[in-house]
Amino acid sequence: MIRHEVPRALAALGLVGALAGCAVQGTAAEAGGGKTRVVATTSILADIVGNVAGDAAEVTGLIPPGADAHSYELGLRAVRDIAYADVVFTNGLLLEPQRLTRTVDTTVPEGTRVVPVAERAERHGFQPRLLVEDAGLDAPWLGLRVAVPEQDKAAVPKTAVADISLKHIDGPGDMAAYIVGTFGTPELLFNSADGLDEKDQTTLPIDAHTHVSWAFSEPGVYTITVGATARADINAEPTPLKDQTFTIAVGVNPHEVLPGADVITGGHVDITAEFGADYHGSIGLLGDAPGEGETSISHAYERAVIAVPSATLQEVPAGREYRFLGNPGDETYLLPQAVLGKHVHGEYDPHFWHDVNAVKAVVNLVRDELSAADPAHSAQYSTNAEHYVELLDALNADVKTTLDQIPQDQRNLVTTHDGYGYLADAYGLNLAGYVTPNPSQEPSPRDIIALTRTLENLHVPAVFLEPAAEGAPSDLVQVAGRLGVKVCTIRGDSLDPPGGGQAHSYIDFMRANAQSLSTCLSETKEKP
Structure with missing residues (x-):
């Protein structure tokens, strides 16, 4: 186990005194009760890593369930967790905001591996998807x-x-x-x-x-x-x-x-x-x-x-x-x-978790990284990963069965932004449209016109909105309302927060999305 000191970068952040007040001393393993301390950025990634780690490591998520992974700002407790981590798993492919990425880079202890899973899982068979700028x-x-x-x-x-x-x-x-x-x-x-x-x-x-x-x-x-x-x-x-x-x-x-x-x-x-x-x-x-x-x-x-x-x-x-x-x-x-x-392409699509097979590649990567950081428990990590992959295989089959119930001519997915390409590719959906390719971009008048024509021409029965956006002003909701199109829920990049929803694990997350898609897209919208 590597012995860590409080990183010098924390002094630049003005947080040394705050960390000292927490009375955290000694090695990361000692601070975690003898366990390897692992940090993962998103709630989905923390759940995936946690299933591989089991009780051999302590896994902490930086971005809480229900928060927007694209814009979340870390608090003091999260910075402390990074400062004492043995391994840090990030999503990568520009999912996390730059401030979060910089905080990880400047706060992580020397010798601790930072693993952007979507960028490193290619060696286990994952192929990232290119986003199109227009x-x-x-x-x-x-x-x-x-x-x-x-x-x-x-x-x-x-x-x-x-x-x-x-x-x-x-x-x-x-x-x-x-x-x-x-x-x-x-x-x-x-x-x-x-x-x-x-x-x-x-x-x-x-x-x-x-x-x-x-x-x-x-x-x-x-x-x-x-x-x-x-x-x-x-x-x-x-x-x-x-x-x-x-x-x-x-x-x-x-x-x-x-x-x-x-x-x-x-x-x-x-x-x-x-x-x-x-x-x-x-x-x-x-x-x-x-x-x-x-x-x-x-x-x-x-x-x-x-x-x-x-x-x-x-x-x-x-x-x-x-x-x-x-x-x-x-x-x-x-x-x-x-x-x-x-x-003309933009960055790679970071939303890999909408494809269960992509998650299996990430599981194998997490297994290898945990074993490298904590060789004493490598056998346990391998066993946990093997068991979790079996659960993911069953999940993949269930998601396919659920989505196969959607009629072939109604498998048109319309969402707020281009975050569901892996889902469409993996399960035979047609990514028919979205308001903008990137959630950080404001839709142009042409984007709204194209969205309107998509819903009209394809007779789409439902569009899908993330829980965090429900109740807020939305171009997608306004266009759907004018055309009498139902608005349904799709979970994007976060598990449900405690006390809200039922998707508190990655497996629950995928089942909930599959059921919502199947139910809403199977309804028939009368053609004019």
């Missing part, structure tokens, strides 16, 4: 491509090209496709507003692809028919390829459009003209999908729906160069170019 960018990248099968590449000259054209469109509004040049000037490829003719065509060489922005004037289901011709060079006679019709769900539930079809909600997908040595071929969808042991594989979609979520809603800019989209201030649903869109 909700409107969390959508597919739909481009155009020309491809030649591998066996025909030697026979097709490098001068070969394909002319890709929009031949027909059916839907509630108009569609335009364009690319943006270096200086932000749009180059129009297709535009149904002025009728389809020979100008709705673009030419690409073989093995080339281009990122495209796609704009839709109204929500609903669109079908577009794309054709192409193949040529050995720009002056050669064209050979027609087989046309293909694609289905695009704009602002509506894509799972209801073609039951059983692949629903493309993200990633890079290209409308592809493919032809061989005889210059015959067809149009199809070619995209990236994960493969076993690979980062990506080429994936051809035989039957698919391309999803354009309500979060892509934008206002038409005032510039004359964008007049083809409508008048300034008109609404348009816009799939942005990949190079300008999805590549």
Whole structure:
């Protein structure tokens, strides 16, 4: 056991006298009655760590149940706990406020490990999720491509090209496709507003692809028919390829459009003209999908729906160069170019605990760190971790069973901010919308409009609000109230405080959220 002195940083904080008044002396273990002293920042993390520690260590949470982990300020008692800790577990990935993080860094004794679990659990299989800075960018990248099968590449000259054209469109509004040049000037490829003719065509060489922005004037289901011709060079006679019709769900539930079809909600997908040595071929969808042991594989979609979520809603800019989209201030649903869109990310999502499998990775990390700090009890920590993982496996199965009761076309989750991506990914929910990506950001007028269209277009029966926000003014509650949408409870980053609620452990927390989601989303909201 490491022998600790009161850290010098406490003198800078003006707390040495206060700590002396507490009459805490000697080693941390002695102060904790002979047990290893462990500190965890959030109430959820403290419960997880406590299940691994058992009675071999004393675990203290810094942020009390019911408090906001993003903004909580530590008191004197919490600083004292840090000053005498043998191990400190933080969430990491910028969940805790900077003042709390700085206090931990300057107060922790020399030789005590500070473990940001969400950043260290990758070695146990946890993969952090990237947050997208703009909700409107969390959508597919739909481009155009020309491809030649591998066996025909030697026979097709490098001068070969394909002319890709929009031949027909059916839907509630108009569609335009364009690319943006270096200086932000749009180059129009297709535009149904002025009728389809020979100008709705673009030419690409073989093995080339281009990122495209796609704009839709109204929500609903669109079908577009794309054709192409193949040529050995720009002056050669064209050979027609087989046309293909694609289905695009704009602002509506894509799972209801073609039951059983692949629903493309993200990633890079290209409308592809493919032809061989005889210059015959067809149009199809070619995209990236994960493969076993690979980062990506080429994936051809035989039957698919391309999803354009309500979060892509934008206002038409005032510039004359964008007049083809409508008048300034008109609404348009816009799939942005990949190079300008999805590549723009913010920080990693710290809310890992909404996925039980992620918590299992953290449990294994906690086991290792406690064993390193207190080798005498490593066997006990291993046994405790093994038992807790068994409980988490049972919890994971129960959560899946509960959430599986939600009808497939009603699995749309709308919350205040982007804090539930792990939950959606792990349990088959659609993260349909939120007021803002980050709780520290004030929603813009466009955010509110996009939220309104999401609730209207998807006929969402319920939205979800954290307990701490209930009763306070809320844009989510106001929009839901106007549309007659029910407001239900979802727990975000804290256990329930003593005397309030029933989620006083992580397992109770997950069960409560699953039950609330299942009950509220299974209700049917009449469509107008």
